[in-house]
Amino acid sequence: MLRVLLSVIVPTRNRADLLLRCLKHLQQQSCRTMEVLVLDDGSDAANRQALRAAWCQLDTRFRLIEVAPTDAVTSSGPSAVRNHGLSQASGALLAFCDDDDLWTDSKHAERLIQLFTARPELELFIGNQRAVHVDGRISDDWLPGLTSICSGLPELVAEIYTITTEQLCRSGGFGHMNMLTLRKTLLDRMGDGFWSRVSYEEDRDFFWRATDAAQSIAFSPRVVCQHHVPDPSRRVNVSTSFSQQERWLVAAMVSQHIAVTVKSPAITQLCLAHEGDLLRRLALHCASHNQPAACLGFARQALGARFSFKWAAYCGWAWLKSFKRG
Structure with a gap:
């Protein structure tokens, strides 16, 4: 054989x-x-x-x-x-x-x-x-x-x-x-x-x-x-x-898992940037479905994962929407 x-x-x-x-x-x-x-x-x-x-x-x-x-x-x-x-x-x-x-x-x-x-x-x-x-x-x-x-x-x-x-x-x-x-x-x-x-x-x-x-x-x-x-x-x-929201959530978690298990800075940076993109999508989804608190939470996480001045301004807008709702 x-x-x-x-x-x-x-x-x-x-x-x-x-x-x-x-x-x-x-x-x-x-x-x-x-x-x-x-x-x-x-x-x-x-x-x-x-x-x-x-x-x-x-x-x-x-x-x-x-x-x-x-x-x-x-x-x-x-x-x-x-x-x-x-x-x-x-x-x-x-x-x-x-x-x-x-x-x-x-x-x-x-x-x-x-x-x-x-x-x-x-x-x-x-x-x-x-x-x-x-x-x-x-x-x-x-x-x-x-x-x-x-x-x-x-x-x-x-x-x-x-x-x-x-x-x-x-x-x-x-x-x-x-x-x-x-x-x-x-x-x-x-x-x-x-x-x-x-x-x-x-x-x-x-x-x-x-x-x-x-x-x-x-x-x-x-x-x-x-x-x-x-x-x-x-x-x-x-x-x-999976629903679209579930796919974004699981994909964000997978990005985090990769980042904490690999040694390569390039892979870590890539996966954290991808996580930021996914969290942005979740924030925008929550905003369109009248969920200001969830929108603000995901928006802040997205800003931490991948900073930009444009997204920082969006976080300010999301905070105002959440504040007014509260």
Whole structure:
């Protein structure tokens, strides 16, 4: 039996049709020394039956792990499920694919193993992905800010570039889970996998903590996967099950968690600035919904997280509104 070198973590719940599309693409990978861990987080009977019925069409690289019983009332959540997958992974390299997304390059796994074998100092690799939006728009570059500077970066191998944490912070956005591959030794150094206290933006939290811990990072502008952006008007997955206000609140808390767990000043500054933007949105939302006290509270927090004279003036206005209301 071939030794497993790469483990791909695929969490799922009640989306057998999308999952089977994802697995069909993963089966096209040319690499034979990879495993795909499918973690079913308590799907209902119909979805589990559909998955079990189709399992015979997959090869021995695929493992089905039923994390929670059929028809589980509540899910374990994406953080806990991915952490369970990480604990079961046999490979020295760890990668991810969401059940509604795809790996589009059939040689992606093979190239990953070759890259990490040739470069033993490399700890984190970020590929590129296209995004398909609900209105049919396609964005061919997930991190265009990073792609735009590749010509000036040191080339590790062909079309793969060495990047720094600071360059990542300036590039805008963050690496989606489909795009990431890391050594298991990096996970050990992080001291923890996904933050199990949250079930939204856990991927952003994981990305920046992994980036902070990594001593060597590489990026390739080549598209290797495809992300289907969830429709926010349909609450069919974890991220869209939250209201907009809840997403802002959880995202602000995630920003704080990153800031208190990383050592990089660049990441800390980036996350605190993002927290300030989120708190501003919450303040404006409360103002538009006639909640002056809440507006003032969020406005003051936003000012502390990211100071500007314009926002200081807004805080003064919010204080007057709250004072008059009181």
